[in-house]
Structures are given as C-alpha cells and as structure tokens.
Amino acid sequence: MPPALPQDPPPEAAYAARFAFRYDDWFAPAGGTDTTVAFLVSLAKAAPPGPLLELGIGTGRIALPLAGHGLAVHGIDSSPQMVAQLREKPGGREIPVTIGDFAAPPVDDEPGGYAVVYVANGTFGELITQADQLACFTNAARRLQPGGLFVLDAHLPEALATVSSGTQPVNNSSQDFVLRTRSIHPAQQRYVSDYVVLDDDRLRHVRVTFRYASPGELDLMAAAAGLQLRHRAGGWSGAPFKDSSSYHVSVYELPA
Incomplete structure (x- = not known):
C-alpha cells in the first residue's frame, strides 16, 4: 500500500486561522x-448616541475607517488570528474586541447600550442553523x-440559485491565484464556497x-x-431594493 500523501487540515478548518494575513486581499469585496x-456612518447619525458593535470584526477592515470618522467601535470575533491582524494596523490596538461567538448573549464585562450593531460581508450566513441565526x-x-x-447583509436565495453557482476566479489586490466554486444545497438551505488558493x-x-x-424569514426572526x-x-451603496436586486442590506430597529 503506498504511503499516505501529506494533507492539509480539513477544509472546514477555520480559513480565518490559516489565511488571516491574506484575508483582506483575497476575501474582502473589491x-x-x-x-x-x-x-454605517449615515446610520450612526440617525441612531441614538452611543458606540457601534461589529459582529465578526475580523481584521478591522470596516471598524477602523469607522473609528477614523470619530465613532466609538467595539467588536466580537472568534478568531484570535484575525484580531491579531487588526491589532497590527494603525489604531487597531485602541478598538475593544471580545474573542468569542458573536451570536452568544452579552457577557457581564461587555459594554452595552450600543447604538448600532452590524454584521457585514456575508458573515451572518456563516451561522449555519436557523437556531443560531435567531440567537x-x-x-x-x-x-x-x-x-x-x-x-x-445577505444574498437573495433566488440570485444564489440562478447566477452565483459554478467556478470563477476571485479578483484580489495581490493578483494571487484564487478560484471559488459555489454550490447550492436547497434541502439544507445552505450554500458552500470552496476556494482553491495557490x-x-x-x-x-x-x-x-x-x-x-x-x-x-429574516424579518420573522x-x-x-x-x-x-x-x-x-x-446593497451597501444604498441603492433601492427591487426585483432585480441580488443582494440586500436590512436595517432593523429596537423600538424605543
């Protein structure tokens, strides 16, 4: 029997751990x-005074520019490696971050009373059960x-089914070789993005x-x-939501 070939960790092993230092180049939308x-700056102006909280703050791609606008921003993320990238950026050490599950209840030492809580770049969809999304x-x-x-933010299921499947290159600022294959699994109400990275x-x-x-369903949750x-x-551009939209950004309010 031939010897086993060396293998990578299972593909579900956190991409955030393995490629945190390249995340902004490879996975952030151009x-x-x-x-x-x-x-988000516009929303903060319309919300009550208070800090913002990013669920899945990652490398601080969004949080740091918001802080540059004079907004107080806090974060939650499950990946120490991603947060380490945030800490290496100018201003990154000044943003309070809790390491943990962003869908979990607030902890005793977590500041409350946020004006805006947001989750971007499709991260909400990484909660892969309805119970976790409702939580x-x-x-x-x-x-x-x-x-x-x-x-x-989230994809529309109809758009996922019609235009988002198949394999395509991922444009990235480093000009690295990255291919993404997206497969849709309606029976599980899930889609899977498989990336091949050189x-x-x-x-x-x-x-x-x-x-x-x-x-x-999101509105019911x-x-x-x-x-x-x-x-x-x-979309984040603020364009009207209509029949031709493939994506949406939904803003929910906690009634006063």
Whole structure:
C-alpha cells in the first residue's frame, strides 16, 4: 500500500486561522469598504448616541475607517488570528474586541447600550442553523439601546440559485491565484464556497459553509427578537431594493 500523501487540515478548518494575513486581499469585496463605511456612518447619525458593535470584526477592515470618522467601535470575533491582524494596523490596538461567538448573549464585562450593531460581508450566513441565526438577532437586540439599529447583509436565495453557482476566479489586490466554486444545497438551505488558493507553490483548499434565508424569514426572526424592519436597501451603496436586486442590506430597529 503506498504511503499516505501529506494533507492539509480539513477544509472546514477555520480559513480565518490559516489565511488571516491574506484575508483582506483575497476575501474582502473589491471597492466595498468605502460604501459600507459610508452607509454605517449615515446610520450612526440617525441612531441614538452611543458606540457601534461589529459582529465578526475580523481584521478591522470596516471598524477602523469607522473609528477614523470619530465613532466609538467595539467588536466580537472568534478568531484570535484575525484580531491579531487588526491589532497590527494603525489604531487597531485602541478598538475593544471580545474573542468569542458573536451570536452568544452579552457577557457581564461587555459594554452595552450600543447604538448600532452590524454584521457585514456575508458573515451572518456563516451561522449555519436557523437556531443560531435567531440567537444572533435575539442577542443583537439585547445589546442595543432603545431606538438602536441592527444591520446585516445577505444574498437573495433566488440570485444564489440562478447566477452565483459554478467556478470563477476571485479578483484580489495581490493578483494571487484564487478560484471559488459555489454550490447550492436547497434541502439544507445552505450554500458552500470552496476556494482553491495557490499558496507558496501549493494548492490549498478552503471551504466556507453558509445558511441562506429569504428576507421574509429574516424579518420573522427579527420580529421574534423584538426588532422591526426599518429599511432594506439593494446593497451597501444604498441603492433601492427591487426585483432585480441580488443582494440586500436590512436595517432593523429596537423600538424605543
């Protein structure tokens, strides 16, 4: 019997641990940071006074520019490696970050009374059960002050089914070789993104699983958590949400 070939860790092993130092180049949407930040700055002006909380703060791609606008930003993330990248950036050591599950209830030493709680870049979908997604809504509401806002982005299931499957290159600022294959699994209400990355002359496999939900299901989760829909846009640019939209940004409010 031939000897076993050396293998990478299982593909579900956290991409954030293995490739944290390349995340901004490979996985962050090109040109998406400025529009996301502008959208959140506008929301912060319309919300009650108070700090912002990013669920899945990662490398600080969004949080640091928000802090540059004079906003107090806190974060939660499960990956120490991603947060280490945040800490290495200018201003990154000044942002309070809790290491842990962003869908979990607030802990005793976590500052409360947030004006805006947000989760971006499809990270909400990485909660792959309905129970976990509902818990995220519930615990986001617990972290908000009355009149505060919870914001998330998500693909529309119809768009995932029609235009988002198959294999395509991932454009990235480092010009590295990255291919993504997305497969849809309707029976589980999930989609899987498999990335093939050429890293140090070796092909590596990264898998990220997401649970998708319709806007209507998200609205029901929000209502169960005591939140109500305030606005839905067709993206972080603030474009109108309409039949041709493939993506949405939904803003929920905790009634005063």
